[in-house]
Structures are given as structure tokens and as C-alpha cells.
Amino acid sequence: MKTAVTKQYSNLVFDLGAVLIDWNPRYLYDKVFATAAETDFFLSNICTSAWNEEQDAGRSLQDGTELLITQHPQFEAEIRAFYGRWKEMLGGPIEETVDILRELKESNQYKIYALTNWSNETFPLALVTYPFLQWFDGIVVSGREKIRKPDAAFYHLLLDRYQLEADSTLFIDDNARNIHGASACGIDGIHFTSAAALRKTLEEMAVYGAAVHS
Known part of the structure; x- marks a missing residue:
């Protein structure tokens, strides 16, 4: 990961499956x-x-x-x-990651988005099943757009739609392939392995601690 500890981010982008939702x-x-x-x-x-x-x-x-x-x-x-x-x-929400999402959202320091590979036909069920999906400032669903991670066009679609700068955007995904795809588009990434590891990495990068303790 090429991210510097002191780097400032404005936008946090979460994958959903295996990060926030146990599927x-x-x-x-x-x-x-x-x-x-x-x-x-x-x-x-x-x-x-x-x-x-x-x-x-x-x-x-x-x-x-x-x-x-x-x-x-x-x-x-x-x-x-x-x-x-x-x-x-x-299998339900991954509560520990949802807690991190909630704290980051409540800090009001970041715009928070979701970028997910998900069928457009099944995603409406997720929307009514998981209330925290309403917390995002925007969600880009691959099945709706007919393109998916790790295609570069999918990351650029997110950036263009919400007028985000790649350099100020941090992406969290459980699939290393998708992190590499983001990196190729100039987006820093965190390879998600557990909520505890994510929290630690965000603290080390001064993303999490700055948000919840300010």
C-alpha cells in the first residue's frame, strides 16, 4: 500500500459483501x-x-x-x-464493521460511498434488509451499471458521478484483486481481513482516530 500516514482523505469507499454484509x-x-x-x-x-x-x-x-x-x-x-x-x-450485518462505518459517518468528516459487485435484481432486497445502507452518500451497484470491479471504468464511474478526486479517496475491499484495480486508477486501498484489522489500519493512517476523537 502506497499510502502515507499523514495523507488526508475526503472520501471513504466501502465494498459491501464480506466487509459490511455476511453473504x-x-x-x-x-x-x-x-x-x-x-x-x-x-x-x-x-x-x-x-x-x-x-x-x-x-x-x-x-x-x-x-x-x-x-x-x-x-x-x-x-x-x-x-x-x-x-x-x-x-448471514446478517458484520456488526463490528458497521460500528466503524457508523462512527465515521457520525464524525461528519468524510463523504462515504459504497462500490459493490452485486446483481441489480437482488440488491433491492439488501436495501430493505440492512438499514445502514441508507447511511451512504452514494452507492454504485455493478449490476445496475453492467460493469464491475476490477474494471477501471467502474472506479472512474464512481469518481465521475460524485465528482471525487482519486487522490483523496480511500477504498476498502476484501478482495485484493479489487484493491489492485483501484490502485491502477490512483485510489489508495485497504485490503479488508477483519473489522479489528481495519480499525487498526485506519487509526495508523489517522483516518479513524481523527474522525472519532475530534
Whole structure:
């Protein structure tokens, strides 16, 4: 990370899944399949992350589902469950990170945004499930824009839409690939591993401490 401790930021950008929202397909498929090995096989070979990301990038849930059923007809019921029972993949808010978000928001020192790879068809459910999503000054959803992280155009869309300067923007994401994508656009990043580690890093960068103790 190229960030200097004394650097000043005006804008903080959060990823949502695995940072603020606990979403995991295993929560569903550990109920669908009898063994963890079966779940592992299905999520590694059938309903893969790469397949799901195409829906995040704008492909319709129906088209994505029917494509997989054509390829793997023996798993039709399990494939249909991915979006038919999608809500069962939601594990709730990651409260420790939500607390950090709340404190930063209440400091009134930053504009706070979300940049998320998420299907536009399922995101409305998240909006009504997690009240803290209303705290953001803006949210950019990949499925709505039909482009996703780590494509440079997605980061530039955020910057352009809200008139942000890359140099004064800090991005938080659990996927190192997406942090590298932001860096290529001149946006500093923090690779999220836990709320405790995030809090410590923000304090070291004088982002968190300055906000909550001023």
C-alpha cells in the first residue's frame, strides 16, 4: 500500500459483501447437500464465483440460471436454488464493521460511498434488509451499471458521478484483486481481513482516530 500516514482523505469507499454484509452461498448449500464435500464441489464447479460475477455484471438471473441448467441438467434443482433461495445466503450485518462505518459517518468528516459487485435484481432486497445502507452518500451497484470491479471504468464511474478526486479517496475491499484495480486508477486501498484489522489500519493512517476523537 502506497499510502502515507499523514495523507488526508475526503472520501471513504466501502465494498459491501464480506466487509459490511455476511453473504456466503455455503449458508444455503450446506442445507441443500448432505456433506461439505458436495457443497465444495458444487460451488467450485457448477455455481462458481465466476458464473455469479456475470450476474453481478448485468446478466439476468434467469439467463444465468438457464445457461447452467443447459450445461448441468442433473443439478437443475440445486442451480435454481441459487437465486430462488438467495436470501438464505445472507448471514446478517458484520456488526463490528458497521460500528466503524457508523462512527465515521457520525464524525461528519468524510463523504462515504459504497462500490459493490452485486446483481441489480437482488440488491433491492439488501436495501430493505440492512438499514445502514441508507447511511451512504452514494452507492454504485455493478449490476445496475453492467460493469464491475476490477474494471477501471467502474472506479472512474464512481469518481465521475460524485465528482471525487482519486487522490483523496480511500477504498476498502476484501478482495485484493479489487484493491489492485483501484490502485491502477490512483485510489489508495485497504485490503479488508477483519473489522479489528481495519480499525487498526485506519487509526495508523489517522483516518479513524481523527474522525472519532475530534
